[in-house]
Amino acid sequence: DSGVTQTPKHLITATGQRVTLRCSPRSGDLSVYWYQQSLDQGLQFLIQYYNGEERAKGNILERFSAQQFPDLHSELNLSSLELGDSALYFCASSTSRGSGFYGYTFGSGTRLTVV
């Protein structure tokens, strides 16, 4: 157990639908990162939050949005889903207050299948 919790582990949904993926970071970590991993695109950085505020944006589609709540958990919302959105979505956390940067701790991912 890495300490980063992602739910659900698997999700199957139809095209055009909307889903929400949830991430609880490791205790004390302030930063949350979302990544998409697909066979053809590899590991793609989507978005980063630090202590509730958006810090950096990567290759995130306009149909996707995220937020980080006061308790530091984060949600990734995917809407108007397309077949090509089928992928593994990872959450990672880092940066405990005052501890410096030692890399990311990843969750086990949510496998999204759009049918």
Next chain:
Amino acid sequence: AQSVTQLDSQVPVFEEAPVELRCNYSSSVSVYLFWYVQYPNQGLQLLLKYLSGSTLVKGINGFEAEFNKSQTSFHLRKPSVHISDTAEYFCAVSPMDSSYKLIFGSGTRLLVRP
């Protein structure tokens, strides 16, 4: 900006043989360096990291990596691999600033054969 190149998409090797997975990076500022491993159907797990100090870094499962600043490389090595080392390996760099950003390479699949 930073970038990471893992030239080998797949490395086949026989069990108990040594292996080296190559990683080169590009950056205009100093960086921290990382190797992550991803076993099938799992998340990424930190193998080792270079933050400062000795350029030879030892990690979990018998892996080690050497930071070479002049070559801008951070190759991963293991003297004797096991079947259980079959996995995807990702090299990553992070600029030494307050961005806490991690830039990943495209990954190298290590395939260990009996």
